[in-house]
Amino acid sequence: MSEASVIHDIGYQRYDGPRLGRRAVFGAMYIHGLRAAYGLGRSAKSKIFPWLVVGICLLVGVILAAVKAQTGLEALNYFTYADSMSWLIIFFAAIVAPELVSRDMRSGVLPLYFSRPLRASDYIGAKVASMVTAVWLLLAVPQLIMFLGAAFTTKNGISDVWKELGDLLPGWAYSLLWALVFTGIGLLVASLTGKRAFAAGGIVAVFLMTTPAVGVLSIMPSQDAQELAGLASPSTLVSGVGQWIYPTANTGMMIGRFGPVYLIEAITLVAACMLLLLARYRRVAAL
């Protein structure tokens, strides 16, 4: 300890490149969320569940396209396809939503996120956008396969293709509605707990508990109660909106004259979920 201590210059430099702002953070989180939803860039274990759901959805889509191409029989149209996948969508939401938000809470990285030029609304926005995209792709890609199958085996040339396209686009919009509703509920439930298992259970529980309520309401003696029954569960709510906007969808929902009520509730539900999510993260951001 005799010689005087020396500070060596070992070449540390300040970062003087371009500083990316909120938009870049948003974009990075969106891409990361979308990849995380499908387990891309993660271990093989975390790919099992999402790709199981994707596989089943694709398989059903391919089968439907093949059946229609071979026999001309339309077992399910673009709307009823989304409906019949409803349990898989719920399951997918229960996988993806905890992956997107519960993980961040569990591993305590939220303070790190919010020490960047990132606001609570950006965080929510990126998470919502990536999950909506993930769920929408889950439905839209098989719908596209069904469309291609129908378009390449058409009997009357290009006019049939246009007609088919006219069916596909509302079907895509319908899938977007599914994605919005399920993303809102899924992310809201998942943001309440840091444990992924509980978050997944909670999301599924929301649907498990509301579905029987619809079943019970639809056998009530009053016809109004029967036609309003679909409001009780998110999945029948979405079907009801689809049925009202696009009456040839054949979703099998009896909505009577209450179509606007379904639409209003769907919009309110999505908006309420987003606002609650914002409120939830305002507090975390302040911590």
Add this chain to the structure above:
Amino acid sequence: MSTVAWITARGLFGRRRVLLLLPLPILLIVLAVICDAAGVDAREWGAPVIVGLGLAVLLPVVALIVGTGVLGSEVDDGTIVHILTKPLPRRDIILAKLGVAVVASAVTAAVPLFVAGVLADSVRFGLALAVAAALGAVAYSALFLLLSLLTRRPVLLGLVYILVWEGLLGRFVSGTRVLSIEQYVITVGDRLSPATDILDPKVGLPVALVMAAIFAVGGTLFAVNRLRSFSMAGETS
């Protein structure tokens, strides 16, 4: 052994998590009371409420929460080490935890089902449902306890079993019914109270009893075997 059971019960009921068990039974009773009060025929509301909500959702979900909670939560926070290092046979640990899980889920599921059964038909039907639910709780608990030892994500895998295997495939593919605990419960409940035509059994009684026993005993033995060579894994992906 009783100490392990006591610790497990305290870990299960001593936290806020126990409140998760409440909404489903309350919903079942509320729906049954509403239907009964509205004067709907029991044959109409019996199927959606008792089978659709009670046996297909309430019983498996409660058993899933409890069954994966008794051991899984200790594996998660690492306190399982304290039990494993005690000079206790692994068999006793599993049996104690399974016992607590069975009692907790059987009570949580049987009480609302009994109330709904009484409202729908008779006390006899209510008792039949309660007994069948208790039997189902044994099989489900053994299965989900085993799952919590086999995988790091037992709740998700259990949900796949409940939703996809029992819910989706059980409805369309008749072969999967032989491996569906829900169907055993329906069969047993129907056999105990044959006069009511709310339950619609799809498998025979011997098949139901034997398969339920295989699930319960096999699950327990496999779980004991797994716990014998259990290694604490770190946090994965």
